[in-house]
Amino acid sequence: MLIDCHNHLGADLLFYLHGDFPYAQQLVQMQTEGGALGVTHWIVFPFVSYVAMDVTRFRSGGVAFGNGLEKIPYAFENRRLLDECQRLFPDEGRRTLPFVIVDPLRHTDAQAAELVKLRAEYRFHGIKIQSTIIQADIKRLAHEGRVFLDLARQWDIPFLIHSSVAASDLWAQAHDILDLAEANPDLRFCAAHSCRYDKECLDRVNALPNAWFDNSAHCIHCVGAVDDLPYIAPRARRFDSDYTNPARVIADLAAAYPNKFMWGSDSPFYSYAAEINGQVVRLISTYEREVAALTASPADVVQRIANTNTRAFLKLPDERLLA
Numbered sequence: 001m002l003i004d005c006h007n008h009l010g011a012d013l014l015f016y017l018h019g020d021f022p023y024a025q026q027l028v029q030m031q032t033e034g035g036a037l038g039v040t041h042w043i044v045f046p047f048v049s050y051v052a053m054d055v056t057r058f059r060s061g062g063v064a065f066g067n068g069l070e071k072i073p074y075a076f077e078n079r080r081l082l083d084e085c086q087r088l089f090p091d092e093g094r095r096t097l098p099f100v101i102v103d104p105l106r107h108t109d110a111q112a113a114e115l116v117k118l119r120a121e122y123r124f125h126g127i128k129i130q131s132t133i134i135q136a137d138i139k140r141l142a143h144e145g146r147v148f149l150d151l152a153r154q155w156d157i158p159f160l161i162h163s164s165v166a167a168s169d170l171w172a173q174a175h176d177i178l179d180l181a182e183a184n185p186d187l188r189f190c191a192a193h194s195c196r197y198d199k200e201c202l203d204r205v206n207a208l209p210n211a212w213f214d215n216s217a218h219c220i221h222c223v224g225a226v227d228d229l230p231y232i233a234p235r236a237r238r239f240d241s242d243y244t245n246p247a248r249v250i251a252d253l254a255a256a257y258p259n260k261f262m263w264g265s266d267s268p269f270y271s272y273a274a275e276i277n278g279q280v281v282r283l284i285s286t287y288e289r290e291v292a293a294l295t296a297s298p299a300d301v302v303q304r305i306a307n308t309n310t311r312a313f314l315k316l317p318d319e320r321l322l323a
Helices: 013-018 027-036 055-060 075-088 109-122 140-141 146-155 174-183 193-197 199-207 220-226 246-256 287-295 297-312
Strands: 001-010 042-046 095-098 127-129 160-161 189-191 210-215 274-277 281-284
Touching: 001 027, 001 075, 001 297, 013 055, 027 042, 027 095, 027 199, 042 075, 055 127, 075 095, 075 109, 075 297, 095 189, 109 146, 109 210, 127 297, 174 189, 174 199, 193 199, 193 210, 193 220, 199 210, 220 246, 220 281, 220 287, 281 287
Parallel strands: 001 042, 042 095, 127 160, 160 189, 189 210
Antiparallel strands: 274 281
């Protein structure tokens, strides 16, 4: 069994209208590609921008709220995801572990009411947050977003949260996510993207009994480390490994953090291309490269980081879902 713990399904109008890549992925496409590589199960959640935002601003890359096609953040996107996985393609959907996505800042009570309705109709197994693109400080999860902590506690489901260490990212700092984990020891948290290889944060994940990290978009993050790009922890704070070899980095992370590391591809965001400040930035990997970097490790390591640890994080009430 190989569980890919980080995948987006659906479409992102902000990325599409602004001219960025990727901007869409559908369930059957993901499973056809990943299944051929040996992946058997997928944690899935929607893309990040939502139609309750002001979509008229998307072509310029603007992030604004109000004047949307819907009123409640992610109400449309969550239902659309669950419909695809459980009504439109129920056979394929049995191999998915859906997470709903939330905005921790805006209309949180209305979002929570929609999640309660969805819970009565569909199964889902966690809550995803990507607060950078929607410019919602992750610290608001303890304030306006506390209702999501309460629902996660009631339903015994975990959070998977996009993390950053870049000084320019005001919304998703890895240390803020770990502060939330420390303040809520009865809830489970995953900080995505290996905390951008920040060793202090990874060590803190290791010390917290309710925290994990995933290595989603691993190969292009290794490129960022080699090139000292600003979205990766600077060398003084960086986990020590050979970033010219993504498989070596996986092996080193698995050895250093044996029970806290979960493997995920971030499909389709294992690649990213966009025009930034007049220049095209291309960070390109493939699903095949992500899986190859994983399976270069011994079989017992692969099963630990792509199965055992992920199941501990999920804490499914009925593991027959993985049959």
